Amino acid sequence: MSVIGNEFAKMRHLWIGPIAVVLPLGIAGVTAFRALASGMLGQLEDPDGFGWKILLAGLGLALSLISPLVIAVLSSRLVEIEHAGNGWMLSSTSGATPGRLCRAKFASLGLIIVAATVLQSLILITAGWGIGISSAFPAAHWTAFTVAAVTINLSVLAFHIVLSAKVENQIVCLGVAVIGVFIAVFAPALPGWLQFVTPWGYYELASAAAYVGTDLVYLDIPLLAILVLAVVSAGAFALITARFDRQEA
Known part of the structure; x- marks a missing residue:
């Protein structure tokens, strides 16, 4: 806990808070703009x-566009x-x-990422009620989306902490994040195996609603696949950081 506390102390001098705010506000803003432009x-x-x-x-599209970049910037600055x-x-x-230091960075940034991801959903839900959407609130779909988004964001965070720790040139890490955005946005057009072997490909799986033909419908999020991503990411992060412990600093 003292190591995690030190990470939060470092954040005060790295503008981590203002950068993290971009995640919920940026995603909520892009989502609201698209919804209003669609005649909501x-x-x-x-x-x-x-x-x-x-x-x-x-929300699914905005998550793919913004989350990979913001998470990469947060990880890069703290590492x-x-x-x-x-x-x-x-x-x-x-x-x-x-x-151990990498795990502390993941724990501290992870708390911020989880809070920001939940906040973006709460902002849009509150906005939906505020402007007068009269139909029943689809709690199951919003909950599934939020859980999936949190899981994917944490997996991307783990990847970027490891990458930033291994590569001193952080421009490389940010370049990888840009590639991640392309994978996330264009995942439906990519081979299926590529969508599943990178954490960014899972952003497409988190989509809870989309147009099928001319009809806007709810989608079932494959939570089992998201769970597999969580297990694999956690295991890989634990193994890699354990190897870091046995290496000289």
Whole structure:
């Protein structure tokens, strides 16, 4: 806990908070803009729940566009300070090995990512009620989406912490994030195996609503696949950071 506390202390000097705010506000803003441009205000009383569907559809796209980049920036900034100030060596002398330090960074940033991801859903749900969507609130679909989004974001976070720890040039890490955005956005057009072997491909699986032909419908999120991603990501992160513990800082 003291190591995690140190990570939060470092964040105060790295603008982690203002950057993290971009995640819920940016995603909610893009989602709301897309929904309004799709004529949501004229269909607030649609009994089939057009308002909730269009918000969920836009939320899935906004998540793919914004989350990979913001998570990469947050990870890069919190890890880069160790490269710049020989922090790996300094932390090792106090008992915090590189692997332990990476796990502390994941825990501290993970709390922020979870809070931001839940907040983006709450902002849009509140906005939906506030503007007068009259159809029943689809709690199951919103809950499934939020759980899936949290899981995928944490998997991407784990990947970027490891990558930033191994590669000192953080421009490389941000470049990988840009590639991740392309994978996330264009996942439906990619071979199926590529969609499942990268964490960014799972953003498409988290879509809870989309157009099928001319009809806007709810989609069933494959929570089992998301669970597999969580298990694989957690196992890989644990193994890799354990190897960091056995290496010299």
